[in-house]
Amino acid sequence: MLFAKKTAFAITALAASVSASPAHQKATSTFSTSVISSTASATSSATSEVISLAQWATIGVTQYPNIFDPSAADANDVCSGYSLTGLKTTETGLYGRLSLLKECNVYGYDFDELSLFVEYQSAERLNIQIQPVDLTYVYILPDNLVSKPGVETLTPFVDSDLVFAYTASPFSFTIIRKSTGEILFSTAGNPLVYENQFIQFNTSLPKGHFITGLGESIHGFQQEPGVNKTLYANDVGDPIDANIYGVHPIYVDQRYGTNTTHGVYLRNSHAQEVLIREQSLTWRLLGGTLDIYFFTGPTVKDVITQYVSTIGLPNLIPYWSLGFHQCRWGYQTSDRLSEVIENFRKFDIPLETIWTDIDYMDSYKDFTTDPHRYPLEKFQAVIDALHANHQHYIPIVDAAIYHPSPLNKSDIYPVFDDGVAAEAFLKNPDGSLYIGAVWPGYTVYPDWLASGTQDWWTKAMVDWHKKVPFDGIWLDMNEVSSFCVGSCGSKNYTQNPVHPPFDVGGPATTFPLGFNITNSTDLPYYNSIWYTYTHTPSPSSTASTTSTSTTVSTDPMNTKAPGKGNINYPPYAINHQQGNHDLAVHAVSPNATHADGTVDYEVHSLWGYGITNATYHALLEVLPDKRPFIISRSTFPGSGRWGGHWGGDNSADWAYMYFSIPQALSFGLFGIPMFGVDVCGFNGNTDMELCNRWMQLGAFFPFYRNHNYLGAIDQEPYVWESVTEATRTAMAIRYEILPYYYTLMYEASKTGIPAMRALSWEFPYDKSLASVETQFLVGEAILVTPVLAPLVDYVKGVFPGVPDEVWYDYYTHEPVSAGPGENVTLSAPLGHINVHIRGGYIIPTQKPAYTTTETRKNDWGITVALDKVGSAQGTLYVDDGESVVVEDSLVVDFVATHGSLYTFPRGTYDVCQPLGSITVLGVDSRPSVVSLGETIISNFTYVNNTLSVGNLQSLTRAGAWATPLVFSWK
Numbered sequence: 001m002l003f004a005k006k007t008a009f010a011i012t013a014l015a016a017s018v019s020a021s022p023a024h025q026k027a028t029s030t031f032s033t034s035v036i037s038s039t040a041s042a043t044s045s046a047t048s049e050v051i052s053l054a055q056w057a058t059i060g061v062t063q064y065p066n067i068f069d070p071s072a073a074d075a076n077d078v079c080s081g082y083s084l085t086g087l088k089t090t091e092t093g094l095y096g097r098l099s100l101l102k103e104c105n106v107y108g109y110d111f112d113e114l115s116l117f118v119e120y121q122s123a124e125r126l127n128i129q130i131q132p133v134d135l136t137y138v139y140i141l142p143d144n145l146v147s148k149p150g151v152e153t154l155t156p157f158v159d160s161d162l163v164f165a166y167t168a169s170p171f172s173f174t175i176i177r178k179s180t181g182e183i184l185f186s187t188a189g190n191p192l193v194y195e196n197q198f199i200q201f202n203t204s205l206p207k208g209h210f211i212t213g214l215g216e217s218i219h220g221f222q223q224e225p226g227v228n229k230t231l232y233a234n235d236v237g238d239p240i241d242a243n244i245y246g247v248h249p250i251y252v253d254q255r256y257g258t259n260t261t262h263g264v265y266l267r268n269s270h271a272q273e274v275l276i277r278e279q280s281l282t283w284r285l286l287g288g289t290l291d292i293y294f295f296t297g298p299t300v301k302d303v304i305t306q307y308v309s310t311i312g313l314p315n316l317i318p319y320w321s322l323g324f325h326q327c328r329w330g331y332q333t334s335d336r337l338s339e340v341i342e343n344f345r346k347f348d349i350p351l352e353t354i355w356t357d358i359d360y361m362d363s364y365k366d367f368t369t370d371p372h373r374y375p376l377e378k379f380q381a382v383i384d385a386l387h388a389n390h391q392h393y394i395p396i397v398d399a400a401i402y403h404p405s406p407l408n409k410s411d412i413y414p415v416f417d418d419g420v421a422a423e424a425f426l427k428n429p430d431g432s433l434y435i436g437a438v439w440p441g442y443t444v445y446p447d448w449l450a451s452g453t454q455d456w457w458t459k460a461m462v463d464w465h466k467k468v469p470f471d472g473i474w475l476d477m478n479e480v481s482s483f484c485v486g487s488c489g490s491k492n493y494t495q496n497p498v499h500p501p502f503d504v505g506g507p508a509t510t511f512p513l514g515f516n517i518t519n520s521t522d523l524p525y526y527n528s529i530w531y532t533y534t535h536t537p538s539p540s541s542t543a544s545t546t547s548t549s550t551t552v553s554t555d556p557m558n559t560k561a562p563g564k565g566n567i568n569y570p571p572y573a574i575n576h577q578q579g580n581h582d583l584a585v586h587a588v589s590p591n592a593t594h595a596d597g598t599v600d601y602e603v604h605s606l607w608g609y610g611i612t613n614a615t616y617h618a619l620l621e622v623l624p625d626k627r628p629f630i631i632s633r634s635t636f637p638g639s640g641r642w643g644g645h646w647g648g649d650n651s652a653d654w655a656y657m658y659f660s661i662p663q664a665l666s667f668g669l670f671g672i673p674m675f676g677v678d679v680c681g682f683n684g685n686t687d688m689e690l691c692n693r694w695m696q697l698g699a700f701f702p703f704y705r706n707h708n709y710l711g712a713i714d715q716e717p718y719v720w721e722s723v724t725e726a727t728r729t730a731m732a733i734r735y736e737i738l739p740y741y742y743t744l745m746y747e748a749s750k751t752g753i754p755a756m757r758a759l760s761w762e763f764p765y766d767k768s769l770a771s772v773e774t775q776f777l778v779g780e781a782i783l784v785t786p787v788l789a790p791l792v793d794y795v796k797g798v799f800p801g802v803p804d805e806v807w808y809d810y811y812t813h814e815p816v817s818a819g820p821g822e823n824v825t826l827s828a829p830l831g832h833i834n835v836h837i838r839g840g841y842i843i844p845t846q847k848p849a850y851t852t853t854e855t856r857k858n859d860w861g862i863t864v865a866l867d868k869v870g871s872a873q874g875t876l877y878v879d880d881g882e883s884v885v886v887e888d889s890l891v892v893d894f895v896a897t898h899g900s901l902y903t904f905p906r907g908t909y910d911v912c913q914p915l916g917s918i919t920v921l922g923v924d925s926r927p928s929v930v931s932l933g934e935t936i937i938s939n940f941t942y943v944n945n946t947l948s949v950g951n952l953q954s955l956t957r958a959g960a961w962a963t964p965l966v967f968s969w970k
């Protein structure tokens, strides 16, 4: 039987008795400490008098989402729109005035007069802006906050492929692609609705459209008819089809009929909803202005470049960040951390970076370490040892800042005091501090729009780094999260609840689909453990759960109001995922106020973007001249300039492994190419089979990190023998192709085109590939076809471009035999991930080692995959992998044709490692003469139409790329 190997390791990991192996001890400590943390925060003295946040304070006012309310007015039916007058041509476009035809005041108060600006900003970009003439209460998203592209070239009218057409009354506009005559976007037939708390416009779409983008959500890659997207940053663990952490109001419309693609970006930070139907798309905004950008493409990759360069190209990541990252919530002590690091070494699984979740903090306060569990000197020794071994350390930093109790003289927290002095925190409308609650208890929230916040934040980071020399930062809880509704601590901050009113990291009780089959003999054992565990009452939860359940009333308050309106309970209720849809649940309230008077309502989804920006700039001070490395949970257009993103709190289940691919592809087009998810799953327990498949899949994502939940079983790749092997196999490929991967990340930083790509981007004229989201490409040359389901030993995949294209198996170098559109069944026993190389491409490699630094010191290799006519090409980019301003770099172009491979190095970065090997796939017949430069190489192998030569070091002593090379086979 395929999965006969028992997960013996995991089972003992659950046992309460302590066994001798360090890994077993670790697992046991996970268990007992999760009990500790639900009793009291570890360093708190008073276990008996734990004050918990009142449960009523966590419940908002029930809102009835408009989309589910059958009696809700349809703005298109009740509103009449505007009429356009005074249209004038300007140097770059048009200007006109829109006057309200008839009041409708459907979900707010209509603006009577609007200005319309049409601007041809470049040959590729057209901007339409519609904003009220009277801007008194209108939030204008500042261009120094979210980049606002301007006019790049004059006289673009004739150059642009986009034509703006309009109807004056009722006003509507249409964008037509000149070269094809196709309507790309049209509001014809529906009124423009423009009110203080509700803006709506529609476009028609052709039947059978293929729309992607519009995030963040856990959903397939395509936004198909029937989808309702809610865009509002939300702290929630990855529910399917709901609003989660980030907001990306951009869609890409790939039109197979004309082979053209365009993109539409709405630059607005308010809560939004987008409804996609068979032939239309409706966009609703709860405020701000209409600031829409149309990108002409015409290819999908053009659209990505045009969009991403508009919002800001992604930063170039440090080389080391491409190594493997291990994390978990539940590395409870610094000893435990050392143990994990050692275990990786022992099992010979490359570990580049170890991460810590909130376990290391002193009572969950940012920039602190727990004196008992992470005593500073011990902790520093762990980090120093990592650095000595070319490894790295990344801590979590939470968004909210602990508010100490002024009545408790020993409750000293200078980071808070400094922030108060710097006026760095969000306020209530009355000017008092806005006080919510997160892990440490009552908390305040940095105000990224206040002038003193950056310096305060930078100082906190710089000071802390002197104690804890981290290499990057992991930003969490930054939607921004608060566990209570409203400023719940404002009146109560002296009675600080020491931790939130629920178990911190209670036990995970679920297992992946198929677990009962692969682990049938062990199931009763697991069940008995879970029973005992889940039926042990936890002291802290009794305090909150015994409080009588609060009666929740549907809010009668969603009333219209003048000015900025009713910001806490807007008349149009979005389908916000949180319990009762109140905008303030698990978040700061919409009326939390910034230093300049801006309210959270206007910039809610920008909070995570703000902290990522500030952290990037702080890290430039912490580690001068080193590229900052940041992974953030909440993102917005432009976040990619400062950091990457992980997919959030997914679950250890097959569905989430599947969804990781569309989520990654979406983040690619959002300009955040450094993306990965919690490999093996975060919530719930993983199992051997899922973790085996996922460790292999994750190896091909840009960001590769294993992370899980406090109460779940251990899931480091060494926990199961089969996972250890599978991981080593996949990591060997990842580390071997690091030069290729890094070159792709470099390209992403220059063009916006992400490393991880959809088949529909590389083969845009084949409609049958549009829906493929179970396979993906790394760059243009590597196709990954993972197993995404339990209990199978095969996988189906397509081979795009055949028969013109040839695809070689990565392991055997055999060309795949596949017909156009054929769903080929590939063998995929556990531990094997299908990877194919595309003919026509050349991949630079390095011999894999334990860390990226050591890999960089190894010999180079070149893999040439010939296409049908015996040609191939490729590129390599090299630099020191860490400088912010790169002074020396090297680009090597590779060309193979007619039996010769040429290398063309240019640049000033010195590479001293020699070339070790060359492998050529698809060589028709055994060559009789093989040579490198003038030297005849007699020692070569020719197997499976693959020519391999090794031991070339002596011929390239000055470094593989010191001079141009010619390698020939005749």
Ligand SMILES: *[C@@H]1O[C@H](CO)[C@@H](O)[C@H](O)[C@H]1NC(C)=O
Binding pocket: 052, 053, 054, 057, 488, 489, 491, 492
């Ligand atoms: C604030 O304190 C009062 C008195 O102890 C209590 O009744 C109330 O529930 C507290 N509010 C919150 C939000 O915890």
Ligand SMILES: *[C@@H]1O[C@H](CO)[C@@H](O)[C@H](O)[C@H]1NC(C)=O
Binding pocket: 067, 068, 226, 227, 228, 275
């Ligand atoms: C989407 O919105 C429509 C209302 O426009 C509603 O009828 C439908 O149930 C919603 N679909 C989902 C999946 O929520």
Ligand SMILES: *[C@@H]1O[C@H](CO)[C@@H](O)[C@H](O)[C@H]1NC(C)=O
Binding pocket: 257, 258, 259, 765
């Ligand atoms: C689109 O591209 C495909 C493949 O190259 C081609 O067969 C088709 O004719 C093209 N369609 C148009 C309208 O150009």
